[in-house]
Amino acid sequence: MPSLTTFALPISGMTCASCAGRVERALAKVAEVGTVSVNLASEQARIEAPADSLERLVRAVESAGYQVPSTRLELALSGMTCASCAGRIERALAQQPGVLSVSVNLASERAQLQVVRDLDPQTLLSAVQQAGYGASLVDAAHPAQAGAERQLRRERWALGLAMLLTLPLVVPMLVEPFGLHWMLPAWLQFTLATPVQFVFGARFYRAAWNALRAGAGNMDQLVAIGTSAAYGLSLYQWAVTPAGEMAHLYFEASAVIIALILLGKYLESSAKRQTSSAIRALQALRPERALRLQGGTEQWVALGELQLGDCIVVKPGERFPVDGVVQEGQSHADEALISGESLPQPKQPGDPVTAGSINGEGRLLVETTALGTETVLARIIRLVEDAQAAKAPIQKLVDKVSRIFVPSVLLIALATLLGWLLAGAGIETVLLNAVAVLVIACPCALGLATPTAIMAGTGVAARHGILIKDAEALEVAHAVNLVAFDKTGTLTSGSPRIAHMQAVDGDTTQLLQLAGALQRGSEHPLAKAVLDQCAADNLTLAEVSHSKALAGRGIAGQIDGRELALGNKRLLEEHWLQNQTLIAEALAWEAEGRTLSWLAELAPQPQVLGLFAFGDTLKDGAEQAIAALTAQGIDSHLISGDNKGSVHAVAQALGITVAHAEVLPANKAAIISELKKTSVVAMVGDGINDAPALAAADVGIAMGSGTDVAMHAAGITLMRGDPRLVADALDISKRTYSKIRQNLFWAFAYNLIGIPLAAAGLLNPMLAGAAMALSSVSVVSNALLLKTWKPRAHK
Structure with a gap:
């Protein structure tokens, strides 16, 4: 009979004594349940049951027709150094009565829990603290960015000082092959190595102790054991060597290991800081205040003071603070960062607006329809948080192996010690052979295998415009067989251009001149497209008088006594204008997803003069990018928030067979999740609307020409915004991951060969140290071969 834990479950929906009886009977049927007592007055059930039976108890309550109310908690964590730390915290929290589910995110240093209502959070905090x-609680802890930066600076200083103390110990070893014997005095080696071992290496001892308390093994234990063995052997050799003779010391081995692994830990900390900044960048889009209109008076208030139905004023150029519906005014809204739509969208009474998007040229009154966590932007933030909290598909190989490797090495060292004692060897021989086992097993090469390959691979990639943010992206990218692209800003320029124009009288040059004259001085994206085309054609533009913006419709002005206007279909409808000869072209261009602008004469002779169709243009290299992926056997999909016409036109031009149009941010992430069931998926995007999908994908690839949010949410960033770099990013990732596997093989091969030799007394500690150094040299040399890599376009 397993040990029983007392659960106190809140239960909702009970209305009478018979309800309590039904719940009690349902709970009693759960296997291995002890006593059950249901109190109708307090709406609570007390159950004695095994600790792992909570899920079954909740299902029993639900099967009886009632509910166990739950709530979501988030904890800020500290002290984690590797994936096994996250696993230990997760197990410690999962064992607490009342925890329904738990997920620990190493990158964001957060734990997300679903717990029964009224669970005391202090029990969860105590469980984490007992695990070391x-x-x-996140609500009570708001770590400032400045604090994180200070911590990173402290780590940088510690790394620098550790390197400075280690360098004099390493130089004699490096020059010895050239016939130079610069052995430092033992007391000086001791003075340099001791602070590295016990001051800068203290973090490894603490983490190793935490793992030991949890009954697990990790890389920190390997570092602590190996460096302590080398350091301790040096002290012993120093103590027993007669005065005037040179002792065989290994202080440099312990110091080098700690200094180099501190470098890897610093790089890991930097990556974690960048990962968590994705959420901060999203939150920065939300204004802190809103201008509320109440009783005819405008007043700035904090967002927390707003209520549903409040009327707020949004001035030109401001961000919308809430989701709502336009009540008064006409304008355009730049929703590119939210919806993926590249062109500003016209807004008039009755149209919805989204928090975080930017108001254009008009003053709007907006009725609030969603606040706080219910806005579209807040949901995007939650999607990114949830996607980042999801478990990586591949766990850290070294942490897995170390669970077996550490106790195995200790057992072999102990067996060596006892074996030589039983064989009658002297105490010095016994000790040296046992320590030789620990020295040869010292995880220098094992600790260098991953960081050196990552440093070399990411370094050469960065020189060619590819930033690989963390090792997790490398672990997964080598297996990618499907790439999903966003359209706007990723495969297309994101800036509208004139795709077609048609004049009623056939004179497109004059049509363009008149449109350019009207748009001169305007900052609207469509105006810029017209003016860019005028500049390209070297057209002279006439002077305009009485120019005025027509909010939500276009622009008007007088040229040579004629009143002209350029705008959308609503402009024509207001003036009862139409032209049958352009209807066919308009319908065809709209089917391609183009945005239309009509040029009309309003006076003295009202008439339609011509039509412009605006559209996005393909980026240079987009076709080659898709072709390169196809050549590697990688499928390409297109997922965009734009309209069907423009999305399918781009897909057809690039040879992409699967395209999804008019996709909202939440649905982008859902499509990626569905694709992941059968493929290893990389998502390529550049906007806020892509952030959830970037985080949900196995590998997120952001275009550097896009938003900071996209880059923070992605594991790989293409700094030049060149889509051809997608195939190159996957290629360097594959090569780097291959080097990591090769390095780990060599690191373990040295141990598999060296440990038996050391146990047999055929490898003294000095040779063991040399073999350990050789393993490090081979690992680093192999990693440096990555520096010869070049993108395909440069070959």
Whole structure:
């Protein structure tokens, strides 16, 4: 009979004693349940049951027709150093009564929990602390960015000082092959190595102790054991060597290992800071205040003071603070960062607006329809948080192996010690052979295998415009067989251009001149497209008088006594204008997803003069990018928030067979999740609307020409915004991951060969140290071969 835990479950929906009886009977049927007592007055059930039976108890309550109310908690964690730390915290929290589900995110240092209502959070904090880590409720802890930067600076200083102390110990070893013997005095080696070992290496001892308390093994234990063995052996050799003779010391081995692994830890910390900044960048889009109109008076208020139905004023150029519906005014809204739509959208009474998007040229009154966590932007933030909290498909190989490797090495060292004692060897021989086992097993090459390959691979990639943010992206990218692209700003320029124009009288040059004259001085994206085309054609533009913006419709002005206007279909309808000869072209261009602008004469002779169709243009290299992926056997999909016409036109031009149009941010992530069921998926995007999909994909690839949010949410960033770099990013990732696997093979091969030799007394500690150094040299040399890599376009 397993040990029983007392659960106190809140239960909702009970109305009478018979309800309590039904719940009690349902709970009693759960396997291995002890006593059950249901109190109708307090709406609570007390159950004695095994600790792992909570899920079954909740299902029993639900099967009886009632509910166990739950709530979501988030904890801020500290002290984690590797994936196994996250696993230990997760197991510690999952064992607490009342925890329905738990997910620990190493990158954001957060734990997301679903717990039964009224669970005391202090029990969760205590569980984390007992596991050897720090924890606090996110509501009560708001770590400032400045604090994180200070911590990173402290780590940088510690790394620099550790390197400075280690360098004099390494130089004699490096020059010895050239016949130079610069051995430092033992006391000086001791003075340099001791602070590295016990001051800068203290973090490894703490983490190793935490793992030991949890009954697990990790890389920190390997570092602590190996460096302590080398350091301790040096002290012993120093103590027993007669005065005047040179002792065989290994202080440099312990110091080098700690300094180099501190470098890897610093790089890991930097990556984690960048990952968590994605959420901060999203949150920065929300204004802190809103201008509320109440009783005819405008007043700035905090967002927390707003209520549903409040009327707020949004001035030109401001961000919408809430989701709502336009009540008064006409304008355009730049929703590119939210919906993926490249062109500003006209807004008039009755149209919805989204928090975070930018108001254009008109003053709008907006009725609030969603606040706080219910806005579209807040949901995007939650999607990114949830996607980032999801488990990586591949766990850290070194952490897995170390669970077996550490106790195995200790057992072999102990067996060596006892074996030589039983064989009658002297105490010095026994000790040296046992320590030789620990020295040869010292995880220098094992610790260098991953960071050196990552440093070399990411370094050469960065020189060619590819930023690989973390090792997790490398672990997954080598297996990618499907790439999903956003359209606007990724495969297309994101800036509208004149795709077609038609004049009623056939004179497109004069049509363009008149349109350019009207648009001169305007900052609207469509105006810029017209003016760019005028500049390209070297056209002279006439002077305009009485120019005025027509909010939500276009622009008007007088040229040579004629009143002209350029705008959308609503402009024509207001003036009862139409032209049958252009209807066919308009319908065809709209089917391609083009945005139309009509040029009309309003006076003295009202008439339609011509039609412009605006559209996005393909980026240079977009076709080659898709072709390169196809050549590698990688499928390409197109997922965009734009209209069907423009999306399918781009897909057809690039040879992409699967295209999804008019996709909202939440649905982008859902499509990626569906694709992941059968493929390893990379998502390529550049906007806020892509952030959830970037985080949900196995590998997120952001265009550097896009938003900071997209780059923070992605594991790989293409700094030049060149789509051809997507295939190159996957290629360097494959090569880097291959180097990591090769390095790990060599690191373990040295141990598999060296440990038996050391146990047999055929490898003294000095040779063991040399073999360990050789393993490090081979690992680093192999990693440096990545520096010869070049993108395909440069070959």
